[in-house]
Structure formats: C-alpha cells, structure tokens
Amino acid sequence: MSLQRTFSIIKPDATRRNVTGAVNKMIEEAGLRIVAQKRIQMTEAQAQEFYSVHKERPFYGELVSFMISGPVVVQVLEGTDAVATYRGVMGATNPADAEEGTIRKALAESIEANSVHGSDSDENAAIEIAHFFTEDEIVG
Ligand code: CMP
Secondary structure: OOEEEEEEEEOHHHHHOOOHHHHHHHHHHOOOEEEEEEEEOOOHHHHHHHOHHHOOOOOHHHHHHHHOOOOEEEEEEEEEOHHHHHHHHHOOOOHHHOOOOOHHHHHOOOOOOOOEEEOOOHHHHHHHHHHHOOHHHOOO
C-alpha cells in the first residue's frame, strides 16, 4: 500500500446530466483527493490518441465520437493505492455488471456512456496524466 496517483475522466454523459459533483462526492468519500481538475472539450485528435490502445476494437470510432460529444472533466486523483481504489469506486465497465455503491451503478447509462474512466495501472496513470496536465498543475 502506498500513496499513488491515478487519472480520471468524468465523461460527456455525466457532464450533460450535471452530475460531476455527485461523482466527485463518491471519489472523496472513497478517500481519494482531487489534486488537479479541469473541464475541457476534447478534440478528435486528443480522443483518438488517448484511446489509441483500442483502435482495432469495433467500438473505437463510436468511443471517440462519444468522448468529443460534450465537455469532460479530467482529473488527477491521489490516495492510498489510488489506481485500485478508484477502479473499485468506479465499478465494472458495463454498468449492468457494476456493484451497488459504485459510480457506474449509481450514474452510468451504458457500456459506452459509463460516466467515468480510470487508469488501469500505475504506468498508464503516468502516461494518461501527462496527456492533460503539467506537473505544476497538480497540487497535492
Ligand atoms: P474506459 O475505461 O474509458 O476505456 C475504454 C472504453 O471503451 C470503456 O471505458 C467503455 O466506455 C468503452 N466501450 C464502448 N464499448 C465497449 C465494449 N463493447 N467493450 C468495452 N468497452 C467499451
């Protein structure tokens, strides 16, 4: 167990429904600290690059379109075992499989409009954070 950072996106379905505060409340109640946050409109190029690991998947084009369909909130979260802790708070990728008490169970609409993204490893957290934040924008 150690203090870590992870990267989070509050996705367009959640900004559209004005539930960014509800997401942040669940993040903070899980013991994670929001140490950087900004609301942005992603460009198509940014979304394509961010999700490039999925570019061979059949859902890639729709995923990119969805991620630029409205504003998102990009965040850096800090806490004990932040990557695993946040994945636990988010719940399963498909909200139909998400456990009670998770963000996706409470708020997500579908596997695509699933309200939040979180890094899947320490290594990817560092890469994803660097896509959107400079070190001086992160204040722990
Ligand atoms: P995320 O954690 O942001 O990473 C990739 C995203 O692809 C995932 O969340 C889902 O929202 C989205 N996605 C859309 N369709 C699928 C699918 N069939 N299987 C997995 N992920 C999907």
